[in-house]
Amino acid sequence: MNNLLSLDQALQQMLNALPAPDASQTEILTLMAAQNRICAEDICSPINVPGFDNSAMDGYAVRIADLADGQPLPIVGKSFAGTPFNADLPAKSAVRIMTGAMIPVGCDAVIMQEQTEIDADGKVRFNAEVKAAIKTGQNIRRVGEDVKRGEVVLQQGAKLTALSLPLLASLGIEQLQVFKRVKVALISTGDELVSVGNSLKAGQIYDTNRFAVQLMLQKWGCEILDYGILPDDEALFEQTFNQAQQQADLVITSGGVSVGEADFTKTVLEKLGQINFWKLAIKPGKPFAFGKLENAWFCGLPGNPVSALVTFYQLVHPLLARLSGFSQWQKPIQLQAISSAPLKKAVGRLDFQRGFYHVNADGQIEVRAVGFQGSHLFSAFVASNCFIVLERERGNVASGECVTIEPFDATLN
Numbered sequence: 001m002n003n004l005l006s007l008d009q010a011l012q013q014m015l016n017a018l019p020a021p022d023a024s025q026t027e028i029l030t031l032m033a034a035q036n037r038i039c040a041e042d043i044c045s046p047i048n049v050p051g052f053d054n055s056a057m058d059g060y061a062v063r064i065a066d067l068a069d070g071q072p073l074p075i076v077g078k079s080f081a082g083t084p085f086n087a088d089l090p091a092k093s094a095v096r097i098m099t100g101a102m103i104p105v106g107c108d109a110v111i112m113q114e115q116t117e118i119d120a121d122g123k124v125r126f127n128a129e130v131k132a133a134i135k136t137g138q139n140i141r142r143v144g145e146d147v148k149r150g151e152v153v154l155q156q157g158a159k160l161t162a163l164s165l166p167l168l169a170s171l172g173i174e175q176l177q178v179f180k181r182v183k184v185a186l187i188s189t190g191d192e193l194v195s196v197g198n199s200l201k202a203g204q205i206y207d208t209n210r211f212a213v214q215l216m217l218q219k220w221g222c223e224i225l226d227y228g229i230l231p232d233d234e235a236l237f238e239q240t241f242n243q244a245q246q247q248a249d250l251v252i253t254s255g256g257v258s259v260g261e262a263d264f265t266k267t268v269l270e271k272l273g274q275i276n277f278w279k280l281a282i283k284p285g286k287p288f289a290f291g292k293l294e295n296a297w298f299c300g301l302p303g304n305p306v307s308a309l310v311t312f313y314q315l316v317h318p319l320l321a322r323l324s325g326f327s328q329w330q331k332p333i334q335l336q337a338i339s340s341a342p343l344k345k346a347v348g349r350l351d352f353q354r355g356f357y358h359v360n361a362d363g364q365i366e367v368r369a370v371g372f373q374g375s376h377l378f379s380a381f382v383a384s385n386c387f388i389v390l391e392r393e394r395g396n397v398a399s400g401e402c403v404t405i406e407p408f409d410a411t412l413n
């Protein structure tokens, strides 16, 4: 086995190198502006929810003891949501009550409308069965049963979503402190690259990586500083890396990170800052580089588009989670699947093949590799819905063998 760094070792080194999120790098936003941002404070509820005991049903609020003699009860008033019955419940009486309305003082149960009858003289009557089954607190939603005043409802590091933000709204919170967006400088390198919208000359190709990475950075809510395409010129690399690291928290390049004569990424990173690691036992993505410039972290993605995307997914995601203060990030979920066809695999690197999984008629997860697996072949991705993750020490896989898959997460879907 080669002595390249494993993916897990690389992730560990990366996370060890990164400091905890800087508590001074925060801003105050209204709830509506805060979607997908990361909460920078523990949020305690300023109120109880519900704020008062209220009815879960339309019906009649009663005191259970008043039902003992079996007599119908006069209805002494009404409690509507927003318009309470402003008195204590007199003995031997009931209050008409609606869902969400405040429970009058003295009541200990609500009987739903469908279980009652109104006598000719307007009194409410309950049959023996209903009376036998009645329990204290029936159909009453208690004060603080959802959230208690002072309780932490959201922790620092949580993502603010369409689930958590409405909760804050229900507590009357208008604005909150969030971590500032991570600023990412994005640079594609290579003389052969042309931006979409221009025509190609001999030997040129369109820049896929800046496009792919930008889309994924958008999903992370990053502020993107697009440095465009950088020609293979060492002095220009130096100048651009320098400029980018003064403006961004993270500089991401693609291409020029291997060993070719025009591969300047690593040399310049070394000159201006430090390389924490370079070259990993993964396929695709072996030449990925991680390091630090004076003011910004640095990720050098390999130029092949599949390699750039795989390394972004596997290595830059956890890095972005840490830089953005998102503490709930988890590694992609892995499942076991049956390989429905043989897979080619050389021993030595952890392989992320592009695959398509589905649940077969027997309820088992079945997966097949999609298309050819070269790291320059981006089209296979479009028909894929997962990575087939083949262990470093594993060789070829026979049809019917069990393999690990990672269904694509929301950044790719």
Ligand SMILES: Nc1nc2c(c(=O)[nH]1)N[C@H]1C(S)=C(S)[C@@H](COP(=O)(O)OP(=O)(O)OC[C@H]3O[C@@H](n4cnc5c(N)ncnc54)[C@H](O)[C@@H]3O)O[C@H]1N2
Residues within 6 Å of the ligand: 188, 189, 190, 192, 193, 205, 206, 207, 208, 209, 210, 254, 255, 256, 257, 258, 259, 260, 263, 284, 285, 286, 287, 301, 302, 303, 304, 305, 307, 375, 376
């Ligand atoms: N002698 C060796 N050669 C190579 C090795 C090696 O270990 N020894 N590793 C190979 C592997 S693996 C990869 S991956 C690539 C990575 O090389 P670079 O990061 O230096 O990338 P480039 O050489 O600049 O480009 C590789 C390939 O990708 C195309 N490319 C680059 N940028 C883009 C972009 N933005 N959009 C679309 N396509 C892009 C480029 O034209 C090349 O075809 O190195 C192998 N070589």
Ligand code: MOO
Residues within 6 Å of the ligand: 282, 283, 284, 285, 286, 287, 302, 304, 306, 307, 375, 376
């Ligand atoms: O690692 Mo390269 O990314 O195999 O093509």
